[in-house]
Every structure is written in structure tokens, then in C-alpha cells.
């Protein structure tokens with residue numbers, strides 16, 4: 111391996127949210143979705159080199175950003191993207207908001223699939239739309255699946271304008287299959303609902319699984335969607351605040367551009383562009399090695415929980431470094447569960463109920479850290495569960 115993901119890096123000294131100064135030192139933070147790994151040297155070198163120049167005024171909007179996003183999709187997932195289809199923003203989340211502003215009137219509806227990333231809920235409600243939920247349903251193995259009958263009912267509502275999809279899905283760890291995506295895409299076309307496919311976790315699929323960009327499936331789907339990507343999760347560069355929307359349909363793209371301009375969100379950051387471009391053009395080997403390492407951490411947790419903490423369940427993770435722990439077997443209220451993890455197991459995880467009521471009884475654990483930290487965390491959890499008697 112070229113990269114040493116075992117290295118323990120002290121992030122407390124780096125103004126980082128995961129370890130914010132008030133965070134108790136005896137609690138292992140495994141919550142917010144960034145990694146504890148050093149970024150590829152190519153990125154650090156590019157940043158250092160640019161930082162040496164003493165002027166940081168408005169940057170030119172070179173086309174390298176758009177070309178880098180297109181390259182990544184082509185090389186990693188076989189999707190032919192024209193750089194002209196790519197839009198810049200300071201995160202992928204603004205594009206959800208732009209989608210609402212461009213394609214929905216106040217009071218219109220947006221379909222989401224809870225339990226799902228909390229901003230999907232908040233952005234919809236805070237921008238004047240109503241939420242329609244199509245909860246994912248667990249099978250006997252804990253795997254989350256789409257209730258297509260319910261989805262169709264939600265999409266056919268004449269006020270439904272948008273479908274916010276998380277693929278791979280945070281926090282249920284699903285990488286949707288081609289068959290699932292086809293069914294979703296066809297239903298959305300049938301009812302004229304635009305798909306916003308948030309694919310920020312696209313690089314993070316485990317060995318037996320594959321990410322399929324929604325728009326790569328067919329020209330019709332491509333014309334009815336925006337695909338959102340960002341190297342931030344994979345390369346640990348979320349602090350540079352970038353994000354890209356790939357919008358093959360010119361009309362949709364022009365509408366989004368109007369919203370971007372109305373919101374004066376067209377400025378780019380020098381270091382954001384540089385890190386984005388470097389990640390997506392020079393760092394393929396890092397993304398590969400990262401997944402090899404995460405596979406080891408993931409297997410460790412899956413086996414450990416199965417063998418030593420059977421009261422907690424974990425479905426087979428297909429993607430993401432965010433593991434969705436089903437803690438309902440501990441028979442605690444959500445408040446008790448949160449307290450238990452923080453005060454007894456000494457682990458800082460995400461509260462599952464923030465992903466929707468469907469997440470009650472669950473906690474989300476980020477394993478993008480050195481394996482030694484994962485081992486420590488699992489031992490702490492085992493001990494704490496044992497003490498429950």
C-alpha cells in the first residue's frame with residue numbers, strides 16, 4: 111500500500127468539527143462523515159504550492175473543474191459526461207435547495223426515502239415544500255429495500271415535483287442495483303418527477319457491490335435528473351467546500367444556473383477547485399486503497415458484532431463508511447440509547463432518530479479511522495453491553 115491509513119493523526123489541533131474542542135477526550139468520535147486519514151500527497155503538494163503565492167484574489171473559472179468531474183465519472187464508473195453539464199457549488203447540499211427553487215412552487219412535494227441523511231428533510235421543509243416519505247423497509251436480514259407500491263403512490267401525487275435520492279444510501283448502506291434504479295427512473299418519468307441523485311458516496315462501495323450513476327442508465331433518465339458528486343468524503347477534503355452537479359438536460363441546467371445567479375453563489379474558491387481537480391485527476395490509487403482499508407474495518411465490525419454483541423444487529427454493508435447499527439435489541443428509549451453510547455461505551459455516534467422516526471433504535475458509526483481505533487471502539491462497546499447484564 112502506498113498510503114498509511116493506520117497512522118493516528120491528532121485532529122484536535124486542526125479546528126475539526128468531529129473532535130471539536132468541547133468534545134470529551136475519553137469519547138471516541140465516530141460521527142460526522144469525514145475520515146481521520148491524511149489526504150493524498152498530491153493534494154497537499156498542490157495546496158502548498160498555490161499557498162506560496164501571496165495573492166488570493168478572485169480566481170478564474172477555468173474549465174478544469176468541470177473536466178475533472180467528467181473524467182472521474184468516465185474512468186471510475188464508465189459514464190460519458192460532457193464537461194458542459196457540470197455546475198459548481200460550495201457543497202452538494204445547495205443543489206438540493208436549488209432544485210426546489212428551480213422546479214417546485216411553495217407547497218409542492220418532495221419524496222425522500224427515510225431513514226435518510228437529515229438535511230434531505232430539513233432542506234425540503236425549510237424551502238417551502240412538503241415532505242412525502244417512502245420509507246425503506248428491512249427484510250429478514252436487515253437489508254433495506256424499496257417499497258415500490260408506496261413510491262408510486264407518492265410520485266403520482268400531482269404536487270410531487272422532485273425525488274431526492276441518496277445513492278449509495280446514507281445511512282442504510284445500500285448501493286442500489288440497476289434493477290432498482292430502473293424502476294425508480296421509470297416511475298419518475300411516468301409522473302414527471304425530477305430525480306436529484308445525491309451520489310456523494312459513489313466511491314465507497316464494498317467489494318461485492320457496484321455504484322451505478324443514475325443518469326448513466328439511459329438517455330431518458332439522464333434528461334430527467336441532476337447527479338451530485340463531491341470528492342470530499344473519499345479524500346477527506348470537505349473543509350474546502352466544493353460540490354458538483356452534473357445536469358445533462360440543458361433546460362434543467364439553465365434553470366439551475368438562474369437560481370445559482372439569483373443566490374450569488376457563482377464564486378469559486380481557489381483551494382476548493384484545486385483540491386477537487388487534483389483528487390479527481392491524480393488520486394485514483396488513493397480511492398482504491400481507501401476502499402481496501404475500509405473493507406478490513408467493515409469486516410472487523412461485522413464479525414465482531416455477530417460474534418460478541420449479538421444484541422446489536424448490522425445488515426451487510428454495501429457502501430459508505432457509515433455503519434447503521436440496529437440497537438433495538440438493547441431495549442432502550444432513544445434518549446437512553448444516546449446516553450448509553452456516550453456515557454457508558456464512550457463512543458460519539460450519530461443519533462439514528464435524526465434520520466427520521468424510522469431511525470429510532472439505531473445509531474450510525476463512522477469507521478473511516480485507523481483500525482486500532484475501530485478495535486478500541488468495539489471493545490468499549492462490548493464491555494458496556496456486557497455491563498448491562
Ligand SMILES: Cc1ncc(COP(=O)(O)O)c(C=O)c1O
Nearest residue numbers: 143201202203227280310340353
Ligand atoms: C448523502 C449526503 N449528501 C450530502 C452530504 C454533505 O455534502 P456537502 O458537504 O458537499 O454539502 C453528506 C455528508 O455527509 C451526505 O452523506
